[in-house]
Amino acid sequence: MTYDGPRRTPAGLNQLLRNLNAKIASIPMILTAVVIFLGGTLWTVFYSFTNSKLLPRLSFVGLDQYERLWAAPRWLISIQNLAVYGLFSLIFSLVIGFLLAALMDQKIRFENTFRTIFLYPFALSFIVTGLVWQWILNPEFGIQSVVRSLGWSSFTFDPLYNSDIVIYGILIAALWQGTGLVMCLMLAGLRGIDEDIWKAARVDGIPMWKTYLFIIIPMMRAVFITTLVIIASGIVKVYDLVVAQTSGGPGIASEVPAKYVYDYMFQAQNLGQGFAASTMMLITVAIIIVPWAYLEFGGRKRG
Amino acid sequence: MGDWAQGEFQLAGQKAGTDYTCLPGLGVNEIISTGGDAFYFPLLKDEEKSKAQEVLASTLLNPATQVAFNLKKGSLPVRGDVDLAAANDCMKKGLEILAKGNVIQGTDQLLSADSQKQKEDLFSEFFASSMTPEDAQKRFADIIASAD
Numbered sequence: 001m002t003y004d005g006p007r008r009t010p011a012g013l014n015q016l017l018r019n020l021n022a023k024i025a026s027i028p029m030i031l032t033a034v035v036i037f038l039g040g041t042l043w044t045v046f047y048s049f050t051n052s053k054l055l056p057r058l059s060f061v062g063l064d065q066y067e068r069l070w071a072a073p074r075w076l077i078s079i080q081n082l083a084v085y086g087l088f089s090l091i092f093s094l095v096i097g098f099l100l101a102a103l104m105d106q107k108i109r110f111e112n113t114f115r116t117i118f119l120y121p122f123a124l125s126f127i128v129t130g131l132v133w134q135w136i137l138n139p140e141f142g143i144q145s146v147v148r149s150l151g152w153s154s155f156t157f158d159p160l161y162n163s164d165i166v167i168y169g170i171l172i173a174a175l176w177q178g179t180g181l182v183m184c185l186m187l188a189g190l191r192g193i194d195e196d197i198w199k200a201a202r203v204d205g206i207p208m209w210k211t212y213l214f215i216i217i218p219m220m221r222a223v224f225i226t227t228l229v230i231i232a233s234g235i236v237k238v239y240d241l242v243v244a245q246t247s248g249g250p251g252i253a254s255e256v257p258a259k260y261v262y263d264y265m266f267q268a269q270n271l272g273q274g275f276a277a278s279t280m281m282l283i284t285v286a287i288i289i290v291p292w293a294y295l296e297f298g299g300r301k302r303g
Numbered sequence: 304m305g306d307w308a309q310g311e312f313q314l315a316g317q318k319a320g321t322d323y324t325c326l327p328g329l330g331v332n333e334i335i336s337t338g339g340d341a342f343y344f345p346l347l348k349d350e351e352k353s354k355a356q357e358v359l360a361s362t363l364l365n366p367a368t369q370v371a372f373n374l375k376k377g378s379l380p381v382r383g384d385v386d387l388a389a390a391n392d393c394m395k396k397g398l399e400i401l402a403k404g405n406v407i408q409g410t411d412q413l414l415s416a417d418s419q420k421q422k423e424d425l426f427s428e429f430f431a432s433s434m435t436p437e438d439a440q441k442r443f444a445d446i447i448a449s450a451d
Contacts, residue, residue, distance in 0.1 A: 053417070074424045163431060251431025252424055268420035 041282065048275035056271055065276035075277065078255045081167045085256070086235040089174050093231055094224075096175065097182025102212060104183070105190045115187070119180040126177065130244025133173035134160065137245075160246055163253035170238075170245055170254060177241075178234065182227055189223030190216070225296075236285055257281050309377025309393060320392030327400055335400050338409030339381065370394075418450035 051061045069075050100118060104111055121129065136142040139158040147155040159169030193216055201211040217224070239258035242248060248255045257277060265274030312323050319325070327333045342363065344356045362368055369380035370389045379397040387395060400406070410419065425446060429439040 053415070072421075072424075073428065249427070249431065251428045253431065263420065264417075267416065269416040270420075273417070 044275050045279050045282070048272060048279045050272055052271040052275070054269040054271070061272070065272045066280075069273065069276050069280065074252050074255055075257070075260055077252055078257045078260050081254060082235070082238075082256055084167050085171055085174070085238065086232075088168075088171050089178070089235055090228075090231055092171075092175050093179050093182045094227065096179045097227070098186050098217075100179065100183040101186035101190055104187055115184070118183050121177045122180045124177065126238075126240040127244045129173050129177045130241045133169070133176070134245045137169050137172075161250060163250050166246060166250065166254040170241060173245060174238070174241060178231065182231065185223055185227050185230075186220070189220040192223075193219055232285075232288070236281060306376060306378035310375060311377075313375065313377065318391070319394075325393035325396055327396060333400050333403075334405045334407055335379075335397065336407050336409050337401075338411055415451050418446060421446045 047056050048065055049060050049062065050057060051059055051064070104114060108114070124132075137158065137160045139145065139156075139161065144155060144157045147157070159165045159172070197215065197219075198211070201215060206215075237258055238256055239262065242254055242256050242259055246254045248259060258281070261274045261277045261281070264270050264277060268274075309319070309325075312319070317323055327335055342360070344360065347353050347356070364382065366380070366382060366385040367389075369382060370385045373380050373394065374389070374391060377393075379394060379401065383398055383402055385398070387398075390398070410422075414422070422443070425439065425442055428434065
């Protein structure tokens with residue numbers, strides 16, 4: 001280590017001057033990231049310890065906002081809903097997305113048509129999706145009334161009007177909207193797999209499902225991670241879908257954390273409480289992301 | 304229901320006192336919770352415009368305007384010295400209660416938006432769930448106790 005000491009300074013300067021244009025060009029993006037994302041986050045966390053009302057003010061109350069937050073039934077329900085929604089939407093959109101992509105990869109006819117159909121819902125905003133599914137799940141106009149008019153007069157399917165299962169009604173709409181994108185990402189991943197691997201597996205007589213499970217999926221690790229990040233960020237910030245479908249109802253049965261933050265910041269005019277809630281959301285994400293990032297990036301350097 | 308309900312009845316050609324009537328405090332506790340809109344006029348340099356502001360203000364608070372507007376909307380005039388001949392049954396009752404001073408401030412004035420929101424959350428939870436009235440009462444009391 002000591003022998004390259006004298007050469008270090010010029011090498012460091014060279015490093016700095018290399019690709020200078022690219023570095024200058026990226027300054028605005030770096031500033032945006034540091035000032036807006038990092039700065040805004042720190043500012044929010046800082047002010048969550050104050051009793052700010054309509055406007056931020058520096059009068060510290062310690063952990064009062066957090067105590068109130070974790071005592072609020074609405075917040076507890078929100079967290080519960082996010083956990084259920086998050087878990088199921090993660091599992092189902094990955095499984096359904098991958099299955100669709102695998103089926104699509106069998107050199108079927110009209111692949112483009114199917115791809116367009118499956119991806120189409122993604123072009124709609126969550127507000128439109130929510131509204132459409134609110135109509136479909138409405139017991140007087142939607143599925144329930146259609147099935148009843150076919151003869152099953154005691155058929156009941158009204159997830160949006162039942163506090164116990166309302167979050168699954170929202171989940172259905174989210175899956176309908178989101179799986180198309182997952183399918184496209186997975187399909188791109190599958191197309192990136194070399195044909196020879198398939199041929200080799202066939203020569204060895206490995207059944208197709210085993211090839212997928214033990215060879216193809218591990219090879220698609222990068223695609224899975226990208227998809228996971230996209231789905232996970234969509235889960236944590238889910239807000240407009242709930243607003244369009246149930247606006248938190250029946251009662252407060254389908255509330256989600258992002259809606260709590262918005263309502264308490266702008267309707268209740270209690271910034272402190274909203275900041276505390278959004279800080280908790282950040283911590284939830286960090287608990288998941290940090291260990292993963294450590295394994296993903298920390299591990300690679302060592303190995 | 305809000306004062307608009309009376310306006311709707313009016314529009315449907317119904318008459319206060321004969322077709323429908325008003326029971327302040329359900330006829331038991333004759334108390335009204337009041338609230339209203341405020342108009343603010345900026346101080347202007349232009350004489351003409353200041354005069355126009357005065358005309359608008361005096362028109363708004365004119366007893367005749369007050370009765371005509373509030374009959375249409377279904378609310379109460381902001382002043383007690385209006386022509387009772389034009390007033391309907393409900394308005395007369397209301398004005399009587401106002402004259403006695405049986406008034407409590409609206410919750411919009413009494414509670415901060417924050418406490419209001421917590422109250423609304425409690426209400427929507429209560430009406431859509433199997434929460435017992437006692438529990439709801441206790442939580443309502445908690446919200447009011449910590450209100451600011």
